[in-house]
Amino acid sequence: xxxxxxYTDVEDKLFPHYKGDVWERGMYYYLLSQTRIRGLDSAxxxxxQISVALQCSDFKSRKTIRSLAEKGCIELEQTRQGHxxxxxxxxELKISEETPAENLVDIETVDFYKNRDYLIALLKREQEQxxxxxxxxxxxxxxxxxxxxxxxxxxxxxxxIVASCHQCNRKKQGGSAENHIRLLRRKHLLNxxxxxxxxxxxxxxxxxxxxxxx
Numbered sequence: 220x221x222x223x224x225x226y227t228d229v230e231d232k233l234f235p236h237y238k239g240d241v242w243e244r245g246m247y248y249y250l251l252s253q254t255r256i257r258g259l260d261s262a263x264x265x266x267x268q269i270s271v272a273l274q275c276s277d278f279k280s281r282k283t284i285r286s287l288a289e290k291g292c293i294e295l296e297q298t299r300q301g302h303x304x305x306x307x308x309x310x311e312l313k314i315s316e317e318t319p320a321e322n323l324v325d326i327e328t329v330d331f332y333k334n335r336d337y338l339i340a341l342l343k344r345e346q347e348q349x350x351x352x353x354x355x356x357x358x359x360x361x362x363x364x365x366x367x368x369x370x371x372x373x374x375x376x377x378x379x380i381v382a383s384c385h386q387c388n389r390k391k392q393g394g395s396a397e398n399h400i401r402l403l404r405r406k407h408l409l410n411x412x413x414x415x416x417x418x419x420x421x422x423x424x425x426x427x428x429x430x431x432x433x
Contacts, residue, residue: 222256228309236314237290238432240344241423242283245273247292250284251306261294265301274412279346326430332363332375340431341382350381350420351391352403353413360385366424368393377431378424396421 234244249272254262270280284302288295291312294305331337338358349356350364364383367373370393383391391399397418404414423429 220255225308225310228314232314233292233309233312237292239287239290239292240346240432241429242273242275242279242346243287243290243292246280246283246287247306249273250287250293250304254304254306255308261303261305263298263300263303268301274416282346324433326377326433329377329433330375331377331380331431332365335363337431337433338363338382340433341377341380344429344431345382349384349387351383351387351396351400351417352408353417354384356382356384362388364388364391366396366421377429378427381424 229247233239233247237243239247246269249269250264253264254260266277266280266284269284270277273280273283275283284293284295284304287293292307294307296303329337331341338361341363342356342358342361345356347356348354349361361382362385364381364387365373365375366379366381373379387399387403390402400409400414400417400421403409403417404411409417420429
């Protein structure tokens with residue numbers, strides 16, 4: 220197989236077409252590495268093994284792998300030994316080569332704070348969890364928070380606006396997001412694995428890797 224072309228098609232066609240979030244991307248690539256890259260049509264993988272590899276909870280792994288199956292990116296069957304998975308490649312999914320021009324939006328110019336117009340997209344990106352403390356949030360219970368405050372030059376783009384709980388929004392205020400996450404760790408509101416994941420998420424956000432689907 221031409222893995223260079225497959226990787227390009229995954230990034231340029233599959234993820235944009237299915238609006239894959241960062242967890243779905245990680246899951247897809249992990250399952251791909253355990254199956255097709257090894258020359259296997261499918262494999263049975265225990266959920267705890269997936270969770271360890273992705274450094275997330277079993278709940279998150281289960282939710283993400285089911286999401287990929289619902290979107291049709293993988294074929295999934297639950298067995299006593301674990302999840303039996305077949306990963307589908309872009310050419311097997313027959314994804315359209317082109318996206319209609321009228322559907323194209325320059326996400327870099329979108330205001331994600333004004334009127335909470337893109338709240339649902341941000342909630343989905345955050346997997347309906349507070350970006351900082353990971354508690355469950357909803358459209359009714361969450362706040363939009365500037366990672367870098369407006370007073371310190373933070374804008375309203377997707378790289379700086381996150382969905383958070385009321386408590387984190389109130390306690391962080393205009394302070395540093397990194398310091399707030401460190402405080403959550405010191406107060407044992409995040410375990411070590413969650414703390415490290417939140418710090419990586421901050422970097423990914425700044426790098427533009429956490430694009431919400433709009």
